[in-house]
Amino acid sequence: MSQKRLPHLAAVLQALFVTFLWSTSFVLIKVGLKDIPPFTFAGLRYTLAFLCLLPFVLRPANRQLVRDLSTHDWRRLVVLGLLYYAITQGSMIFGLNYLPSATVSMLLNFTTIIVAMMGTLWLAERPTGLQWIGVFVNIAGIIAYFYAEPLSADQVVGLIIVAVGVLANAGSSILGRRINREDDIPPLVVTTISMGAGAIVLLVTGLSTESFPRLALAHWGIIGWLAVVNTAIAFTLWNHTLRVLPAFESSIINNTMLIQVTVLSWLFLGESRYWWQIAGLVLAGLGTLIVQLCRQDQREAVGERP
Numbered sequence: 001m002s003q004k005r006l007p008h009l010a011a012v013l014q015a016l017f018v019t020f021l022w023s024t025s026f027v028l029i030k031v032g033l034k035d036i037p038p039f040t041f042a043g044l045r046y047t048l049a050f051l052c053l054l055p056f057v058l059r060p061a062n063r064q065l066v067r068d069l070s071t072h073d074w075r076r077l078v079v080l081g082l083l084y085y086a087i088t089q090g091s092m093i094f095g096l097n098y099l100p101s102a103t104v105s106m107l108l109n110f111t112t113i114i115v116a117m118m119g120t121l122w123l124a125e126r127p128t129g130l131q132w133i134g135v136f137v138n139i140a141g142i143i144a145y146f147y148a149e150p151l152s153a154d155q156v157v158g159l160i161i162v163a164v165g166v167l168a169n170a171g172s173s174i175l176g177r178r179i180n181r182e183d184d185i186p187p188l189v190v191t192t193i194s195m196g197a198g199a200i201v202l203l204v205t206g207l208s209t210e211s212f213p214r215l216a217l218a219h220w221g222i223i224g225w226l227a228v229v230n231t232a233i234a235f236t237l238w239n240h241t242l243r244v245l246p247a248f249e250s251s252i253i254n255n256t257m258l259i260q261v262t263v264l265s266w267l268f269l270g271e272s273r274y275w276w277q278i279a280g281l282v283l284a285g286l287g288t289l290i291v292q293l294c295r296q297d298q299r300e301a302v303g304e305r306p
Contacts, residue, residue, distance in 0.1 A: 011244035015253045018238045021230045023260035026101035027268050028230075029093055032222045037210035038094040041223070043203030046085055048227035050199045053192040065189055076179055077190060078197045084172035085198020090205070091165025098158025101265040102273060105258055106145065106281055107162045109288045113138050114170035131291045138287025145280030187239060252293075258285040 032041055057066065069077075095104055113135050151159070179190060213219075242250060258281055265271040273281070 007244055011241045012249070012253065014237055015241040015245060015250065016256070018234050018241070019253055019257050020260060021234045023105075023257050023264055025226060025230045026096070026105060026261050027264050028222050028226055029096055030101055030265075030269055032219065032226075033093070033097055036213050036215070036219060036223075037206060038097060039090055039202055040206030040210050040212060042085075042089050042093045043199060043206045044223050045227045045231065046089065046195055046199035047203050048223065049231035050192065050196045052228055052232040053188070053195065057189055057192045062186065062189055065186065066193075069185070073185065074193075076175065077185075077193045080172055080175050080179065080190070081194035081197030081199075082201060083168045083175065085195055086201040086205075087168035088165045088172060089198070090202055091161050091168065095158045095162035095165065098154045099162065100271040101269065102258075102262040102271060102277075102281065103145075103158075104162055105261040106142070106284050107159075107166055108169065109255075109258060109284060110138065110142065111166055111169045111173065112288045112291050114166065115173045118170055118174050134287045134290030136287070137290060138284050141280045141283025141285070141287055143280070144283060145277050147276070147280075191235065252289065255285055255289045258288075 029041070036044075056062065092104060092108065117135075176190070179185065215223075245253075262273065262278075262281060266273070
């Protein structure tokens with residue numbers, strides 16, 4: 001095997017490992033939600049992750065970059081944090097109170113479809129004909145998933161909550177794309193500042209509206225693992241793989257999460273699926289994959305995972 005293929009294979013394996021970590025987040029969040037209120041849970045997780053990243057931003061080179069940020073830059077980074085962390089992640093964790101993990105994962109994949117359409121208006125990045133086919137395939141998959149089984153009142157509430165998160169996630173992807181395309185701000189600085197802004201809002205919301213639970217060692221273990229491993233380390237590893245892997249390969253690997261979450265939720269949470277729901281998941285994932293593979297330029301990922 002050539003030296004050129006060795007780094008590529010290592011990057012593929014590393015990217016698959018990261019998607020596995022992100023997929024386990026759905027299981028760990030479902031377990032944690034049994035005892036921890038959603039906003040407090042999310043606030044503790046992202047505040048801890050922010051504190052893990054902060055020392056790297058405070059290094060001399062990055063510290064000067066932070067000082068040089070304009071008021072306009074700060075405003076955009078704070079809005080990005082509110083959209084992606086406070087609203088998207090808050091809605092996702094809150095929605096997991098009402099919906100199975102695989103359902104939330106599938107709905108979050110719909111972000112790619114919305115971004116493709118929003119990009120036409122705000123980024124002048126028009127979808128291709130194949131991308132529109134992917135949009136219709138994705139929608140067909142979602143319809144197939146929900147069609148045969150009536151939704152309960154709680155599931156409807158969950159769908160509305162996650163839908164808000166999907167729209168916020170799409171908006172954060174567009175804004176993050178603009179920031180990374182137009183501004184000379186390193187991804188680490190973008191991630192840390194935006195995460196800090198969103199984490200503070202989540203934590204304050206949780207502490208002011210929810211009773212702070214008694215957290216056992218197991219609870220802190222889940223929060224710590226999600227913050228340090230599945231957030232701070234996982235995002236760093238993913239960004240490293242983007243130096244080697246082309247956009248289409250990253251898209252394919254990222255799309256495996258839909259399958260991973262379905263399998264993990266079945267194994268550890270007992271969330272079984274009917275055959276038409278499996279077919280709907282496959283169609284939805286295929287539609288998302290078509291849209292991603294047909295993108296004409298590589299987009300900077302702000303992060304779409306839990």
